[in-house]
Amino acid sequence: MGELGGFLRVHRVNFDKRDPRERVRDYKQYFHTQPEAELREQGGRCMDCGVPFCHEGCPLGNLIPDWNDAVYRGEWRQAIEIAHETNNFPEFTGLICPAPCESACVLDINDDPVTIEQIELAIAERAWASGWIVPAPPRERTERSVGVIGSGPAGLAVADELNKLGHAVTVYERDEGVGGLMRFGVPDAKLEKWIIDRRADLLAAEGVEFRCGVDVGRDVSAAQLRERHDALVVAIGSRVHRDLEVPGRELEGVHFAMDYLYQRNRAVARMEGRPAPEPQIPISAANKHVIVVGGGDTGMDCMSNSLREGALDVRMLDVYPELPPTGRHETTPWPLAPKRTRTTYALDEGGERQWNAEVVAVQGDGRVQRVLARRVEGSSSRDLRPVPDSEFELPADLVLIAIGFSHPEHEGPIDELALDKDARGNVKAPVYATSSDGVFACGDARIGQSLVVTAIAEGRKCARMVDRFLGGSEPLPPPEDPDAHFIEHQAETAGSVTMSHPLPAES
Numbered sequence: 001m002g003e004l005g006g007f008l009r010v011h012r013v014n015f016d017k018r019d020p021r022e023r024v025r026d027y028k029q030y031f032h033t034q035p036e037a038e039l040r041e042q043g044g045r046c047m048d049c050g051v052p053f054c055h056e057g058c059p060l061g062n063l064i065p066d067w068n069d070a071v072y073r074g075e076w077r078q079a080i081e082i083a084h085e086t087n088n089f090p091e092f093t094g095l096i097c098p099a100p101c102e103s104a105c106v107l108d109i110n111d112d113p114v115t116i117e118q119i120e121l122a123i124a125e126r127a128w129a130s131g132w133i134v135p136a137p138p139r140e141r142t143e144r145s146v147g148v149i150g151s152g153p154a155g156l157a158v159a160d161e162l163n164k165l166g167h168a169v170t171v172y173e174r175d176e177g178v179g180g181l182m183r184f185g186v187p188d189a190k191l192e193k194w195i196i197d198r199r200a201d202l203l204a205a206e207g208v209e210f211r212c213g214v215d216v217g218r219d220v221s222a223a224q225l226r227e228r229h230d231a232l233v234v235a236i237g238s239r240v241h242r243d244l245e246v247p248g249r250e251l252e253g254v255h256f257a258m259d260y261l262y263q264r265n266r267a268v269a270r271m272e273g274r275p276a277p278e279p280q281i282p283i284s285a286a287n288k289h290v291i292v293v294g295g296g297d298t299g300m301d302c303m304s305n306s307l308r309e310g311a312l313d314v315r316m317l318d319v320y321p322e323l324p325p326t327g328r329h330e331t332t333p334w335p336l337a338p339k340r341t342r343t344t345y346a347l348d349e350g351g352e353r354q355w356n357a358e359v360v361a362v363q364g365d366g367r368v369q370r371v372l373a374r375r376v377e378g379s380s381s382r383d384l385r386p387v388p389d390s391e392f393e394l395p396a397d398l399v400l401i402a403i404g405f406s407h408p409e410h411e412g413p414i415d416e417l418a419l420d421k422d423a424r425g426n427v428k429a430p431v432y433a434t435s436s437d438g439v440f441a442c443g444d445a446r447i448g449q450s451l452v453v454t455a456i457a458e459g460r461k462c463a464r465m466v467d468r469f470l471g472g473s474e475p476l477p478p479p480e481d482p483d484a485h486f487i488e489h490q491a492e493t494a495g496s497v498t499m500s501h502p503l504p505a506e507s
């Protein structure tokens with residue numbers, strides 16, 4: 001383990017965040033990891049608990065005390081091996097995971113938890129920079145093929161796992177680039193997109209075939225794909241928006257958050273010289289009063305983008321009450337992830353959040369001009385009660401609806417393959433196999449909207465079931481060179497992600 005009693009001597013040091021006044025003028029990552037010496041000290045705070053609750057808190061079951069100890073000893077190469085044992089993409093989770101592992105850290109009972117997420121990111125970035133993460137294709141192929149629909153974290157993880165087992169994997173993605181919501185929802189300030197490209201190029205060099213610009217159900221039918229492959233995985237995410245059902249919803253200037261975020265992520269891509277379609281109906285926050293409806297990650301990402309575009313002001317309306325910023329709510333005792341009011345990056349950059357505020361109407365003359373709202377009481381959507389005579393009005397030129405997603409799109413693969421659905425409209429696949437033989441489902445499409453870490457875990461477990469279905473339960477021999485992960489990276493050997501179709505017009 002790390003330093004005996006290190007947690008008594010060393011205090012937690014968080015990510016180093018850039019000055020909000022500076023970072024709001026660009027689209028670069030808004031935080032950095034601490035220098036190596038500090039990270040090693042932080043790793044030494046891990047107590048190597050007899051029962052490491054952090055394993056349990058992480059959907060991937062990451063071997064956190066082991067990598068903390070490796071980092072404390074300066075054994076970074078060993079640390080990335082440990083990280084890759086349970087997580088295909090530690091650089092993604094190191095950047096944007098809300099870190100349920102830290103909430104489950106035993107130190108969180110009466111102190112600050114170990115900086116697990118920051119250490120994970122540092123391990124991954126050091127491994128990439130040192131050339132330790134290189135293509136390691138399987139030595140033998142099984143002559144079985146798998147089609148994966150969707151290239152979000154679930155689709156990427158299932159593809160990576162099945163390819164490693166020797167199956168030929170093709171990923172079909174309707175957007176122009178891979179990554180799902182990590183590319184088109186999450187802003188570059190949280191996750192710069194070259195980080196996704198870097199990993200996708202590695203998977204391609206290992207043999208995964210990516211076909212971007214293929215909308216399954218439109219460009220090719222799911223039935224055709226089922227015939228083409230020995231197994232099919234549906235990893236299409238949960239993309240049906242919850243709508244704001246109030247008078248005035250139809251006014252110009254009222255949009256779903258994801259329509260705005262797709263446009264912003266594509267605009268940043270173009271700024272950086274990557275091809276991306278121009279919007280047919282541009283949505284801009286520049287010089288506008290912006291109201292964001294909904295207080296989650298999606299809303300925060302809308303806020304940060306609006307501020308970067310030069311909005312006059314950005315106000316988020318959240319129906320729920322403010323929770324204490326520290327301590328734990330009685331419904332989420334340790335080691336559960338706590339309900340806690342967090343000051344997130346977008347609020348630091350100048351956005352405002354209003355609690356207990358429910359939108360009752362959107363008004364304007366063809367175009368939105370104001371939002372009518374009222375105060376509500378209650379702590380869940382089931383017991384919200386309006387406060388009498390509490391209505392108020394806010395100026396609004398742009399309203400972004402960020403109140404979540406209800407289930408995956410049914411038109412397309414789900415309807416074509418006549419897959420059974422659960423009560424919430426997700427694909428019914430209790431152990432990843434759906435109601436159609438040889439068709440599997442994972443990620444948000446199976447469990448509803450979740451997290452990147454959960455989606456990766458879903459992809460990994462689904463791959464085991466697909467492999468079993470294909471009869472490949474015997475472990476395949478390891479790659480030829482047992483040290484293959486650590487060969488100097490030869491850029492020219494890396495494959496690339498191909499576009500099967502020209503860029504689609506954005507709707």
Ligand SMILES: Cc1cc2nc3c(=O)[nH]c(=O)nc-3n(C[C@H](O)[C@H](O)[C@H](O)COP(=O)(O)OP(=O)(O)OC[C@H]3O[C@@H](n4cnc5c(N)ncnc54)[C@H](O)[C@@H]3O)c2cc1C
Binds near residue numbers: 098180182185217
């Ligand atoms: C704005 C926003 C911010 C978020 N921020 C965070 C965060 O900070 N941390 C975190 O952990 N989680 C975050 N999340 C949640 C997280 O991104 C998702 O839970 C995760 O991406 C789900 O992964 P997935 O692979 O199941 O689905 P998705 O990421 O949705 O990927 C599904 C893919 O399938 C493709 N697809 C769909 N239908 C078809 C079809 N018919 N043919 C071909 N391709 C198709 C889609 O284009 C997409 O690429 C955020 C979500 C949003 C919306």
